[in-house]
Amino acid sequence: MTNLEKQTDEILALRSIFDTKFRLLDDNNQYEILIDFDLIEPFIIRYNDERTIINHLPPFTLIIHYHEKYPSDYPPSFMLSCFYFSKSSLQNLCQKLDNYSFIKDEVCVYDWIELIKHEITNEIILQTKDDEQINDLRALNGYSNENIDQIYQSLINYNNEQHDKQFRNQLQTCLICTDIIPGMDFIRLHRCGHFYCRSCLNNYVKITLNNGKFGEKLHCPQHQCQKALPPNEIKQIIQDAQLYQRYERLTLQHALESMNNVIWCPRSVTNRKEK
Incomplete structure (x- = not known):
């Protein structure tokens, strides 16, 4: 199979798996996937002296861009976006995807998604300090000290909205x-x-x-x-x-x-x- 055929097959598979969470951005070369974290147990958010338990987290966005050398020689290009991850956390995750053992001629996006899901344990600590000096342009929308209060409240609001939605649908x-x-x-x-x-x-x-x-x-x-x-x-x-x-x-x-x-x-x- 050619690279283009493998890319097309991967898109069809991902679209089937993620349904409305999958969206093409530029013909068949670029798309985004909203990754939901399957929280089996209650999740803890810590911010300053506050501790909040939630059951739902907003999705994480993975943007993929295909090039002509994927998957024969190199993995695709990507960007990561998540408003409740700090800039440094997103950059560290970019490094983990870079270090992923890519196998030539095999598609890898679904494996990347599973790797991202495993980054969520059972706790997030919203910190007001971020000493990371690296500026990886692939890490988008990480929170800053100026909007951390809003991020904390947004997570609580999202959890309440999803809890009510789940209640209404059952x-x-x-x-x-x-x-x-x-x-x-x-x-x-x-x-x-x-x-x-x-x-x-x-x-x-x-x-x-x-x-x-x-x-x-x-x-x-x-x-x-x-x-x-x-x-x-x-x-x-x-x-x-x-x-x-x-x-x-x-x-x-x-x-x-x-x-x-x-x-x-x-x-x-x-x-x-x-x-």
Whole structure:
């Protein structure tokens, strides 16, 4: 087989494996692959004195450029991009790919991808110092001291988004009615993480409000869970403008009545309260 035929076959194989994570950039000579890290165990991010456990990491980008001597004589050209790897970490990874035992006449991109995946252990330490003086132009988008705070928060946000997406795409069991339905028909409570189908949670909130419980007295339905439902969740659950206005009015009234430095305004015909 000619080099061009082997390159074409490799592209077909990689496209089949990575599907939407594969994208041609320049005819059949250049493409990028988004590499997902399969985290079997929870992953730890350390930054300053903070320690965060996550289950999802954003993909790593590998850009490949074919030349006429691949794979007969030399490996392809490449670039690496990952916003949560430091510049020096990306440059070290470039060196590892350079040192990879390339076998002439054999394609190597999938082996490179496996090598990159093994670079992720179970912990990333975001450091504010980067003493590496080498400037390898193949290492793109490594973080700098100026944006490290943003990188840390981006990793947390991505993990939360993927966790919610995974929840919505799977079947879940309602903790009230025990029905098994798609996660997209559930509401997960922010403060405690308990989740219920929309119908059960809607009925629970309406009954609880009708029984005179509101504000901090309106808790998660789970037995012994004392986490109150915040107003934005109440609004999302009941989806009833009039009932929500009643909830706000009762909550405000209760709050005013509990304040010792608030008295009735003698000039108000509506019995308003003011300081």
